[in-house]
Amino acid sequence: MSTTITTTTTAGIDVGSGAVKAVVMSFDGDSETVLAKVSSRIRKRDIGDVVDQVFAQAVAEAGVQGIHYVGTTGEGEDIPFATGHFYGMTTHARGALFLNPKATAVLDAGALHARAVAMDARGKVLNYKMTSQCASGSGQFLENIARYLGVSQAEIGGLSLQADDPEKVSGICAVLAETDVINMVSRGISTANILRGIHESMAGRFVRLLRSLEFGDVVFMSGGLAGDEGLVKSLEDEFAGLKSLTGPPPKIATHEDSIFAGALGAAIWGNFRFHKLGLDEIAWEASA
Amino acid sequence: MKRSQIVDWATAIYEDLDFSTVHAWLDEAPGRKAAAYLPVYAPREIIHACGMLPVGIHGTGGIEIIRGDAFYQSYICHLPRSVVELAQSGRLDMLSAVLFPSTCDVIRNLSGMWQVMYPDMYVRYLDLPQVADPKLGAEFWKRELNVVRRDLGEVSGIEATEDRLRASVALYNEVRSVIRELYTARRETPWRVPSEELYLLLRAGEVVAPEFFMEQARAYLGVIEQCDDRIKDRTRVLIAGAFCEQPPLGLIKTIERAGCYIVDDDFLAGNRFMIGDVPDAEDPAAAMAETFVTGAIKTSVLYEPDPAGKRNLMKTRAAAAGADGVIFAAPSFCDPALLDRPMLREGAEAAGIPCIAFKYAENSGQFQQFREQAGTFADSIKLWGDA
Numbered sequence: 304m305s306t307t308i309t310t311t312t313t314a315g316i317d318v319g320s321g322a323v324k325a326v327v328m329s330f331d332g333d334s335e336t337v338l339a340k341v342s343s344r345i346r347k348r349d350i351g352d353v354v355d356q357v358f359a360q361a362v363a364e365a366g367v368q369g370i371h372y373v374g375t376t377g378e379g380e381d382i383p384f385a386t387g388h389f390y391g392m393t394t395h396a397r398g399a400l401f402l403n404p405k406a407t408a409v410l411d412a413g414a415l416h417a418r419a420v421a422m423d424a425r426g427k428v429l430n431y432k433m434t435s436q437c438a439s440g441s442g443q444f445l446e447n448i449a450r451y452l453g454v455s456q457a458e459i460g461g462l463s464l465q466a467d468d469p470e471k472v473s474g475i476c477a478v479l480a481e482t483d484v485i486n487m488v489s490r491g492i493s494t495a496n497i498l499r500g501i502h503e504s505m506a507g508r509f510v511r512l513l514r515s516l517e518f519g520d521v522v523f524m525s526g527g528l529a530g531d532e533g534l535v536k537s538l539e540d541e542f543a544g545l546k547s548l549t550g551p552p553p554k555i556a557t558h559e560d561s562i563f564a565g566a567l568g569a570a571i572w573g574n575f576r577f578h579k580l581g582l583d584e585i586a587w588e589a590s591a
Numbered sequence: 592m593k594r595s596q597i598v599d600w601a602t603a604i605y606e607d608l609d610f611s612t613v614h615a616w617l618d619e620a621p622g623r624k625a626a627a628y629l630p631v632y633a634p635r636e637i638i639h640a641c642g643m644l645p646v647g648i649h650g651t652g653g654i655e656i657i658r659g660d661a662f663y664q665s666y667i668c669h670l671p672r673s674v675v676e677l678a679q680s681g682r683l684d685m686l687s688a689v690l691f692p693s694t695c696d697v698i699r700n701l702s703g704m705w706q707v708m709y710p711d712m713y714v715r716y717l718d719l720p721q722v723a724d725p726k727l728g729a730e731f732w733k734r735e736l737n738v739v740r741r742d743l744g745e746v747s748g749i750e751a752t753e754d755r756l757r758a759s760v761a762l763y764n765e766v767r768s769v770i771r772e773l774y775t776a777r778r779e780t781p782w783r784v785p786s787e788e789l790y791l792l793l794r795a796g797e798v799v800a801p802e803f804f805m806e807q808a809r810a811y812l813g814v815i816e817q818c819d820d821r822i823k824d825r826t827r828v829l830i831a832g833a834f835c836e837q838p839p840l841g842l843i844k845t846i847e848r849a850g851c852y853i854v855d856d857d858f859l860a861g862n863r864f865m866i867g868d869v870p871d872a873e874d875p876a877a878a879m880a881e882t883f884v885t886g887a888i889k890t891s892v893l894y895e896p897d898p899a900g901k902r903n904l905m906k907t908r909a910a911a912a913g914a915d916g917v918i919f920a921a922p923s924f925c926d927p928a929l930l931d932r933p934m935l936r937e938g939a940e941a942a943g944i945p946c947i948a949f950k951y952a953e954n955s956g957q958f959q960q961f962r963e964q965a966g967t968f969a970d971s972i973k974l975w976g977d978a
Contacts, residue, residue, distance in 0.1 A: 372824075380848040387824030388850045390966035393974065427975060428967070576824055576973060 311577055312338070312365070313372040314587070315569030316358060317394070318379035321345060321414030321442060321527060324563050325357045327365035328570040335401065335571065339364035340563050354382055362589065369585035374573030376565045386586045387576055392418060394568030397426035399523035401567050402558040407519030409564070410509055410538075410555075412528035414442040419512040426568070432512045442527045448484055448501060452494050459498055463533025466499030473504065480504065498533060506537035510545070513553075522553045529561030594788075594814040597807055601791035604798060605840070608653055609682055612799050616644050617685060624747045626688035626713075629674070629698055630835040631892050632864040633690045633717060634879060637740050639801065640759040642749035646686065647797030649859070650674050652839045652954035662704065663697075668924040669952040670836035671701045678708070688713035688746050690739065692861075693721070694835055694892050695926050713746045715739055721894040725884045733880035740876065756875040764868040766801050769808045774855070774863070776815060778912055781827070781852035783818040787844045793859050794837075826969040826978055827854045829914040831905065831935060832921035832928035834860040834890060836953050845958040846918065850969035855912035857890070864888055891927035901931060902938030909944050915978040916968060919948035945972055 310331045317324040324342040328335060341361040345353050362370070375385040376394040391411065399409035400422070408421045418433040434441075449459050470492050473479035480501070487497050513522060528534055535555050542552035560567070604612055617623045625644040628635070635645040650673040658679040659672030677683055689712060691702035702716040718735060720728035744750045751759075770793065777784035792811055796804035830846070834857035847853060866886045872878035887893060889904050905917050917939050921928035932948065939946050947968045949961060972978045 380850070385823065387973070388966075389973075390850065390963070390970045392967065393970040428970075572974060579973075580824065 308371070308577075308583055311371040311574050312367050312369065313374060313570045313573040313577065314358065314361065314370050315394070315566035315571070315573060316354060316373065316375045316379050316382060316385070317563070317565035317569060318350060318354060318375065318377040318382070319345075319413050319527070319565070320378065322562075323350070323353045323357045324566040325354075325361040326563055326566040326570050327361050327367060327370070328567070328574070329367075330574045335574075337560075337567070338367065340560065340566070342562060350378070351382075354379070368589045370587040371582065371585060372573035372577040373587050374569035374576075376569040384587055386573065389569050389572050391565060392420045392428050392431045393426075394565045394572060395525050396420050396422035396428050396568065397571050398564030398566070398568035399525055400424075400426045401571060402525075402560055402564060403521065403523045403556045405521045406523035406556060408513060408516060408522045408553075410513060410522055410524050411526045411564070412442065412505075412509065412524065412534075413526040414446075416441055417509055417512065417526070417528075419509070419516055421516040421518045430516045432515045434508065434512065444480070445501065445505070445528070445531075448481065448498075451481075451484060452488070452497065454494060454498070460530070460532035460534065462495045463498040463502050463531075464536060466493075466495040468496050469499035469503055470496050471504070472497075472500045499537070502531075502534045502537035503541065505534060506541040509538060510541045518553070520551075520553055521556050523556045523558075523561075523564075525561045525564030527562050529557045529564075530559075592810045592814065594811070594818070597811045597814065598788050598791060600807065601788075601795040604795040605791050606653065608651055608677065610646070610685065610798060612795075613644060613646050614685055616800060622748070624687040625685060626690065626743060626746070627683065627686045628690040628861075629692060629694070629701070630670070630859075630861060631692060631694050631890070632719065632861040632887075633692050634736055634739070635801075636756065636759040636763045636869075636875075636879060637736060637751060638688075638690075638743060639762065640751035640756040641740065641743040641747045642755075643687070643743060643747050644800060647859070647861070648674055648677070648683070648689070649794070649797065649837050650953050651677065652952070652956075654680075656954075666924055667697055668836050668922050669954060670922070671697050673953060674701065675704070678705075686712065688715070688743060690715050690717050692717045692892075693719050697926075698835075713742060715742065719893065720880075720884055723894065723896040728884040729877070729880040731880075732883055733874075733877050736876045736879055753873070753875060757871060760869045760875050760879065761871065762801055766796075766805060767863065767865065767868065769805050769812075770796075770862055772812055773808060776812060778854045780815070780822075781825075781854055782820050782822045783815045786847055786853040786856070787840060790840065790843055790858055793862060796862065797859065823852075824973070825850050825852045826972045827852050827913055827915045828965075828969075829854065829905070829909050829912055829917045830856040830858070830920050831908075831917055832891075832919050832925070832932060833857050833951075834892070834928065835925060836922035838920060838922075838951050839953060839955050841958050842920070842951055842955060842961055845962050846920075846965045849962045849965035850973075851918075851965055854914050855908055860888065860890060864890075891931040901934040902941070905935050905939035905944060905946075906942040909939065909942075914944075915972050915976065916945040916947075918965065918968065919946060921948075921950055923950045923952050945976055 327339045339361045395411045399406045420431040626638045627646040638645040650670040659676035720732040828851045869882045
């Protein structure tokens with residue numbers, strides 16, 4: 304089947320455990336343009352309401368009246384107006400390639416878990432590994448610790464980079480790690496050294512995940528933690544310090560839109576599916 | 592009737608481990624009796640013709656197994672454990688008879704245990720015909736049916752005369768026809784018929800009077816006809832291997848939520864065991880036997896005389912259902928399903944049909960791994976396959 308439509312508009316909605324992200328994209332031949340991107344923390348709100356609000360805002364910002372394919376990912380399986388759903392690793396792999404065409408693996412570090420995905424140049428997932436159920440490698444854990452320390456999320460990365468004597472934190476259990484942090488505070492360890500210690504612990508887990516896969520020179524970081532420059536630096540240092548590494552350490556790449564990687568992947572795959580299926584109808588209309 | 596009413600009705604029956612609908616039916620008139628059967632296939636027409644309520648016992652993942660585990664080694668599937676648990680907790684005391692079809696050794700052993708545990712109950716191990724010669728098989732099965740017919744008639748006090756049996760055969764032809772309609776509707780418009788709902792409806796049909804089941808099923812067919820839900824971009828899959836111990840409802844739901852439309856399956860396969868109708872004949876038992884031998888589905892619990900039969904089965908079924916892939920979902924330790932799986936999978940893959948496989952138990956409670964497998968499988972077909 305083939306569609307007669309050459310210019311398409313698609314949306315990608317990534318429902319994470321901490322935030323909902325939506326993008327609207329336009330496709331014309333080889334040209335892929337992001338028209339709008341919106342994200343919103345879920346906090347204690349109804350997820351359906353957050354999805355509606357984020358999607359409406361993205362559509363309004365994009366200034367489009369119709370969307371050919373609404374692709375969802377993450378926990379977005381039940382979004383009623385979706386055209387199709389893609390699994391998280393599929394969308395993050397594709398989104399990572401969109402943001403950095405040199406990426407050969409993606410580390411998706413979100414609020415509740417992290418996963419490492421190796422992909423080929425087309426975005427086809429070759430292998431993947433996920434963290435176990437423990438929360439100690441998650442954004443939620445980091446957010447909790449920051450709250451105990453009286454630090455805003457935006458400050459975490461910068462403070463971590465100022466550390467001069469990082470304190471080791473349990474890398475296995477969030478409960479033990481939180482106990483460690485309480486002890487450190489009472490021992491007068493600086494906030495920067497505590498945060499860097501946590502980053503190093505998380506970086507250790509993430510590097511172990513990545514090393515269980517085969518990939519090339521560039522690892523792209525997606526998800527909410529990709530914007531944490533302290534964690535990125537810890538990851539680079541962790542790789543650089545590996546004695547068993549035969550070649551140079553991989554480059555850890557990020558992007559200001561890293562958090563939208565999943566949504567971008569869903570929108571791009573949505574466009575692919577629209578053409579593959581030979582669809583010719585608008586899936587979502589502003590007037591409907 | 593609203594869709595939600597039908598689904599709620601079926602859900603309530605599915606969740607009711609006390610078999611209240613069976614008790615209610617028995618209480619409606621004095622002297623009524625119920626006869627149960629285990630998976631996969633039992634001739635419900637015979638039970639019905641003897642004036643009894645056919646009751647499908649398909650185990651449950653919904654109760655804690657204490658007594659059931661005492662009867663079985665760790666390498667035995669979960670179904671007999673929950674069946675024993677249901678029985679030992681008194682939940683099956685209302686039954687007057689139980690039929691144990693020749694599904695596997697475990698079911699056969701269970702029939703022996705039943706005879707020891709419940710000496711006052713009629714118990715019959717049903718040897719389904721497993722021979723290559725259809726004439727011999729039909730003759731054998733007719734005799735077996737007539738033995739059960741005679742015995743159940745004695746239990747119920749109602750003789751299954753030729754007329755009564757013919758009427759029951761006609762009734763179950765209707766039941767099979769309605770179920771075929773439901774499966775056709777799901778195959779053609781899977782977005783209107785979530786497999787979870789279809790399964791609940793069929794499961795309820797196992798413990799209510801056939802007339803009542805058809806009423807509900809027809810109402811459901813009417814409702815989905817009006818449904819204006821839009822098709823979603825999902826991968827059409829066939830679920831193979833779940834014919835005896837049933838998957839938890841959460842697993843069925845998870846597979847569809849992960850991006851698949853189930854367009855064919857083996858769930859509760861006994862109610863679709865005969866592909867077509869049993870003809871109206873002077874000797875209804877002979878007609879049932881003939882239809883069984885010549886027109887039963889291809890399944891792991893029946894002898895397959897054609898060496899290529901198993902290898903071709905998934906190709907044939909996937910083509911008929913328009914499935915893009917096959918998910919082999921079998922209960923842990925299910926010999927019939929797991930012994931057939933390599934042949935079935937080899938045949939499917941040789942025909943270029945993508946496959947994945949996993950095992951479940953009726954009490955599986957964690958679905959994340961199934962979600963991952965089904966989700967990535969659906970994506971791989973949508974993005975890199977022919978779909």
